[in-house]
Amino acid sequence: MQFQLVRKDKGTGARAAILKTDHGEIRTPVFMPVGTQAAVKALSPQDLSEIRAQIMLSNTYHLYLRPGSDVVRRAGGVQRFNGWHKPILTDSGGFQIFSLNDLNKVTPDGLQFRSHLDGSQHFFSPQKVVQIQRDLGSDIMMVLDECVPFPAEFSYVRKSIRRTAAWARTSMTEFQQAPPLHGHSQALFAIVQGGVYPDLRRECTAQLVDMDFPGYAIGGLSVGEPKEAMYEMTGIVTERLPEQKPRYLMGVGKPDDLLNAIERGIDMFDCIIPTRNGRNGQAFTAAGPLNIKNVAHKDSAEPLDSECDCYTCTHFTRSYLRHLYVAKELLILKLLSFHNLYFYMSLMERARKAILHNRFAEFKKQFLSRYHNDQP
């Protein structure tokens, strides 16, 4: 994997870069649609190509449990399995084990957990998580981390980040010993934890930077902490990360979160919001979020977003989309997910263009002013 910094915005920390993988190039800032179980909900690989998605996220925890990483390995890796032939990043499962399971135990060697599917007992060590991702063949693999909840005691988080750093080192060793299985190279990213404690974020960053990973993620944010804390932690970490490596803010977020994080030097994002909110009837538009259930749309011949040129906005009225939602027609799940992801892709493309022209701050201001004030 190669990372080429193309431009740094003059007025902010925003960056435009190109990330090269064996499955193709990724222009950043980039938003990665979430395909937890090797499929983005309600969308096909063809849809994702039409949306101009560059990379899909999938999940180690979920694929390990179902269909089983052995099935994906025998298929020739996740791209051959799911028909998405562009880059794939797999999250390590640390976050899912904490968010989906009541019963779990953190030991110095890894995470003990119960399957959310059948209650069966499993153990993820840092080594095992690397091995599973070798089976999966994702272009970007993530190390096992401990994702601490918010709020959490300083003393617990301090202990936890030292464990997370030790696991990162173990993961790197395993990564160097276990070669890729599917004929293409894979990169391993570390994950900076530290809750909302600046000192711990600094300490964790320093330790992981010493290990010289090819990329760094920021984890454990967007878990209930105030937005200001999220932005502050993001800034503290990105200031300390090496400039020539990609930075990924995990699980974030809404359009304003993305712009605020890009401003602080983040290159990569993933989040379920555009697809999940779409399935719940919320559409993102240039004039702010819109709820398609609203009776105001009953006879509206307007598109969802008159500034959008996606399939949904160029073919269907709000009246029809509202009918589909109210009538619980499956098609609405696709049409709103498609539009929302298209909106996110377009936002990233516009942010990149603004950075290339040294006017990111102005772009952000204009976008947010229209997004927050001029409600449709």
Place this chain on the structure above:
Amino acid sequence: MQFQLVRKDKGTGARAAILKTDHGEIRTPVFMPVGTQAAVKALSPQDLSEIRAQIMLSNTYHLYLRPGSDVVRRAGGVQRFNGWHKPILTDSGGFQIFSLNDLNKVTPDGLQFRSHLDGSQHFFSPQKVVQIQRDLGSDIMMVLDECVPFPAEFSYVRKSIRRTAAWARTSMTEFQQAPPLHGHSQALFAIVQGGVYPDLRRECTAQLVDMDFPGYAIGGLSVGEPKEAMYEMTGIVTERLPEQKPRYLMGVGKPDDLLNAIERGIDMFDCIIPTRNGRNGQAFTAAGPLNIKNVAHKDSAEPLDSECDCYTCTHFTRSYLRHLYVAKELLILKLLSFHNLYFYMSLMERARKAILHNRFAEFKKQFLSRYHNDQP
């Protein structure tokens, strides 16, 4: 609407024809995907075009209740409402009132029923059903009929077909008085009822043929009667229908039903089987139906149907499709519905080609032999 008979198969009653509407031509035999609520479940108009669908079926009863035929009228008719710009046929609602409602009353003037959505009381007269379909602007409208259950007493069915015939006459009068609203012409088809009683089918056919409708449907079949009775009734009716008018067998069916009915001179079909069975994990293939849940497919790198060139079969393995089904991923609903409808469209195209070459009987025999014996 024009109907042009292109070829009659020499060995059977099968016909190839062209049905011309203001929204385009339809080559028959034709299968109409069912978009009950103005959307085919899990598929977009773009998907339907890729499948080579020529005409969509929608439903008067459902659209009247939700979103309301007034909403569709204000949108400019169902095509402008749902973005499917090819022909649309709307069923009258007679079947739905009988199949969805416990509480209903048949009077000489029409059908009293309760909404399956909120229990509210409604009344459909033959005139009202024509008026609603004027609002909807479907290319082909259906008269209100009484769909009798199976089994039903001879005396009841005899009384019922006389009512159905009287309603057809009333519908025709209303149709001639109420002009179309959306700038394109609409045709009104009658529906032959008569249960499984040959004499009543003959009587109903004769009465409706006298009224000179531009097309005729056969209703009240595929409601639980033996297959032989369905085929026998179909043959009795088609023998008595005018050759120069289209014939539509409502709510049928499985691949062998379609071929058996084409052999007896049917031109048009609709059925929920390809989409509903698809949503339940059943795929139609040249080698017979296949259940994607089956553990035999766990590691299969084969496509659903190696003879099919649809998007699903050219992009995904059985292993991945099984995973999507087992993991309850929404994408499977689209992929199996798409494949099954594509299979049906392809079956109709092959049947038409066989008719054009006077070898329908041979085609049917070959298709069914492979379909029933060579299970995958």
